[in-house]
Every structure is written in structure tokens, then in C-alpha cells.
Amino acid sequence: MTATADLLDRPARRQTKGSDFAPLLRQIKDSGLLERRLSSYLGSIAFNLLCLTAVVAGLILLGNSWLVLLLAVPAAVFTTRAAFFGHDAGHQQIGRSRLVHDAIGQLHANLLLGMSYGWWNNKHNRHHANPNHTDKDPDVAAGVLVWTLEQAEGRTGVHGWLSRHQARIFFPLLTLEGVALKVASITYLLRRRPRRKAALELGLIAAHLTVYFGGLLLVMSPHKVIVFAILHHALFGLHLGSVFAPNHKGMEMPDAETQWGHLEKQVRTSRNVNGHPVTDWMMGGLNYQIEHHLFPNMPRANLRHAQGAVRAYCQHIGVPYLSTGLIDSYAQGLRHMHHIGHQLRRPTATASGY
Numbered sequence: 001m002t003a004t005a006d007l008l009d010r011p012a013r014r015q016t017k018g019s020d021f022a023p024l025l026r027q028i029k030d031s032g033l034l035e036r037r038l039s040s041y042l043g044s045i046a047f048n049l050l051c052l053t054a055v056v057a058g059l060i061l062l063g064n065s066w067l068v069l070l071l072a073v074p075a076a077v078f079t080t081r082a083a084f085f086g087h088d089a090g091h092q093q094i095g096r097s098r099l100v101h102d103a104i105g106q107l108h109a110n111l112l113l114g115m116s117y118g119w120w121n122n123k124h125n126r127h128h129a130n131p132n133h134t135d136k137d138p139d140v141a142a143g144v145l146v147w148t149l150e151q152a153e154g155r156t157g158v159h160g161w162l163s164r165h166q167a168r169i170f171f172p173l174l175t176l177e178g179v180a181l182k183v184a185s186i187t188y189l190l191r192r193r194p195r196r197k198a199a200l201e202l203g204l205i206a207a208h209l210t211v212y213f214g215g216l217l218l219v220m221s222p223h224k225v226i227v228f229a230i231l232h233h234a235l236f237g238l239h240l241g242s243v244f245a246p247n248h249k250g251m252e253m254p255d256a257e258t259q260w261g262h263l264e265k266q267v268r269t270s271r272n273v274n275g276h277p278v279t280d281w282m283m284g285g286l287n288y289q290i291e292h293h294l295f296p297n298m299p300r301a302n303l304r305h306a307q308g309a310v311r312a313y314c315q316h317i318g319v320p321y322l323s324t325g326l327i328d329s330y331a332q333g334l335r336h337m338h339h340i341g342h343q344l345r346r347p348t349a350t351a352s353g354y
Helices: 003-008 021-031 038-062 066-090 098-113 117-129 157-164 166-174 177-191 195-219 222-247 262-268 277-282 289-294 300-317 326-345 347-351
Strands: none
Touching (some): 021 300, 038 066, 066 117, 098 195, 117 177, 166 326, 195 222, 222 326, 262 289, 289 300
């Protein structure tokens, strides 16, 4: 009898919240899906660096031609994949040494992308610990966008307008994410202690900015540099944001009163995007978000192999497991944002100054 069959053959009853996850964890460990894939990762990283090198070669060959702007597309795609590797390093998915992970993370985040590996890790780990939690998850904190009526209450002026129309402007706003990551990173590092670690990250970001803009200025005119940089960062932000947006937006949002165990907390707040070779590649495998949240240190390439066991186990214990198409995943998130904005657009809300 297989491990899956043995697991599902047990009585279909809910265990205590603390033990719900244990049988699934044992099954996944026994399957070998948590084992590191260092050689595979090194090959993928080398291939991505080779692709980025090809983009640089294309920039040099095209020089000051306006055709150079076409290269902003592959530049955005392969810098997004660099972000995936930085993400995986933060989750310790690649090897067994924290020093190796930090080196890979800083190479990809700070040097290649110009954003702080430390800042991303701090923010992303808090998200993983309490996904979609209205008080603890920084990804659903009130900002330009709001995710609950409580967050939207009392917002006026520009913030009020943004809240009322956030579903319409969501994807245009993602084009600003590439620049926002750099700004947030530098702000975080300037306030960070100890200064020695912050100085290293700031030095790598400074090297990134120097090489990026200095290199572009060597092959094209300043106004083309500006246009290329804007286009590259807009496409990068749109691509990266489009990968992460379907994962949690519009899913359940626990608060201080919610009492869920680890498995229920991670599954109820996450949404998978149905697997397809193109979707899997463009989203880096993070479309298997439920599996990623349950096993954040599982190598990203293994997530799709864990889906069958995870889905079957969730059905067995009665925890809702959602996997949907890419377009529908965006639609669900946008409907949630539209609902929040709709409440603020109602006459009563307008009259009260929301």
C-alpha cells in the first residue's frame, strides 16, 4: 500500500489543531520532496545568468538604436527569475548552509536587482508566519491599497480615491513595484542595526545601480537610458506582482479571534493556480502556493509533485483546498478589491467622507 493510500485509509476525523499537519509532514518527508536539489539549482542559476548575459550582449550590439527597448522584455523576465532564486535562498531551499543561501540571496537580490535581501526576508517571513492576517501580515497592511473595510474607513483625499478605485488601478500600480522595491530596501537598510550588515547590502545595491546605469550610458543616449530603465522596471514589477497577486488576494483573512492550526491557516489563506508548463515556468512554480506555504523550505521545483498528496489530505480532513485557472485567480482578487471599493463608493459612504 502506498503512503498516500495508507494515510487516507485512516479514519476521516479531524485531529487536534496541533496534530493536523503531522501526518502530512511525515508523508512528504518520506517521499523525499524536502531534500535539497543543489546541483539542479546551480544549473538553473547558471542558465539564468547566461540569459541575462545574452541580454547585455544584445544591448551592446543594438547600441543607441530604439530597437534596444525590445530587450526590456527579456530583461524583465530574467530579472524576475533572479528574484525567484533570491526568494528560494531566503527559504533555505537550495543547500544546507545558511552562508551559501545568504551569498546566493545577496547576489540575486542586492547585486542583480538592487533590492535588499535582508528586508525581503524579514517581510516575507512575517507573511509566511501569518498569511493574510489583518494585524500580522505586512502584505495586507493598509497602504496604497486596502484589504478590509476597517482599513479603508476614514480614508479621504488621494488615499480615499485610490481605495475607491483600487480594483481598476491594481495592475497599473504593479508597474511601479520595481522602483518601490528599491526605495523600500534602501529605506530599511538606512535604519537597520547592526550597521555592518546594512553597509554590505547597501554597498551591493550601490554597485548594482552604478553598473546598471553606467553600463546603459555606455551604449545608448541618456534619454534612451531613462526610457529603457522605466520600461524594464515597469515590466519587472508587473511580472513579479502578477506572480504573487493570485496567491492570497481574495482568500480568507484571519484576525485576532481566529483559532486555526498551522495547516488550516496556510491552506485557507492560499490559492493555487492550475498547473501548465507555461504557467509553471512564468510563475516559477509558485503557482503551487498552498504547497509552498505548508512546506516553505521545499525546493520550488518539487512543489508540483507534492500537490496530489496535499490536496487529497486536505479533502480527507475537511479543509477547503482551492486551485483555479490563472484568469479566475486574478478575477477573484480583483472582485475582493472591487467589493471594498464599492462599499466606499456608496452614497452613504461618500456623504460621511470616506
